[in-house]
Amino acid sequence: MYARPTVVNNVESIASVPAIVANGAEWYQGMGTEKSKGTTLYSLSGHVNNPGQFEAPLGITLREILDLAGGVRTGHKLKFWTPGGSSTPLFTDEHLDVPLDYEGVSAAGSMLGTKALQIFDETTCxxxxxxxxxxxxxxxxxxxxxxxxxxxxxxxxxxxxxxxxxxxxxxxxxxxxxxxxxxxxxxxxxxxxxxxxxxxxxxxxxxxxxxxxxxxxxxxxxxxxxxxxxxxx
Known part of the structure; x- marks a missing residue:
């Protein structure tokens, strides 16, 4: 960049390094799925009781993440959601058990993208x-x-x-x-x-x-x- 040697790093990747150094690569590869190894950050927002950032192994499902977040807001039910932000094809309540790794989401017809899980209940148009x-x-x-x-x-x-x-x-x-x-x-x-x-x-x-x-x-x-x-x- 600007005619100088440049390194571009993802903050999430850098944050994973200390734990990998301390515990070893095999430990890290023991989490996740066969093709999508390790953990990642899922950003949960919208109609949920406890929105936030959740670090979890790749391959976890939305159903499991919602359990960690206290579920869809009380008294309502899931209608649709984004697996990777607004630029990815929508999912519905039929996709609650899709593995949230790159291969699983792709096979279901969307993309994991930024892992921005935007949750919308039945009140949303x-x-x-x-x-x-x-x-x-x-x-x-x-x-x-x-x-x-x-x-x-x-x-x-x-x-x-x-x-x-x-x-x-x-x-x-x-x-x-x-x-x-x-x-x-x-x-x-x-x-x-x-x-x-x-x-x-x-x-x-x-x-x-x-x-x-x-x-x-x-x-x-x-x-x-x-x-x-x-x-x-």
């Missing part, structure tokens, strides 16, 4: 959540490449119409077509990441998208899903 994420990616796009610059703009417009109940069922096909034209065609991974929550949410929650159209708007009360007291819609 998946369309609203996906729209908020897409607005973020549109804002963060540098604008250099056309697929990302133009694609994220159009994704936001269509998602807003759908959330407000003024879109059409054909808009779902438009979203998927836009995502197909962005995926693998942008200069960096931001464009790809913007498509993941959209395609996966349509796969698992198509009926919820359509409910916005038949209802003429969002059928969810956003206040019920907030984690902050005194919030307004």
């Amino acid at each position: 998946v369309v609203r959540a996906v729209l908020r994420w897409t607005e973020f990616y549109k804002h963060e796009s540098c604008g250099k490449c056309t697929p990302c610059r133009e694609g994220t703009w159009w994704l936001v417009q269509i998602l807003r119409d759908l959330e407000n109940g003024v879109g059409t069922e054909a808009d779902l096909a438009k979203l998927l077509d836009l995502c197909d034209n962005i995926m693998g065609r942008s200069f960096c991974a931001l464009g790809d990441g913007a498509t993941s929550p959209i395609t996966s949410s349509i796969q698992y929650f198509r009926g919820e998208y359509l409910a916005h159209l038949t209802n003429g708007g969002c059928p969810f009360d956003p206040v019920k899903s907030t984690l902050f007291s005194g919030a307004n819609a």
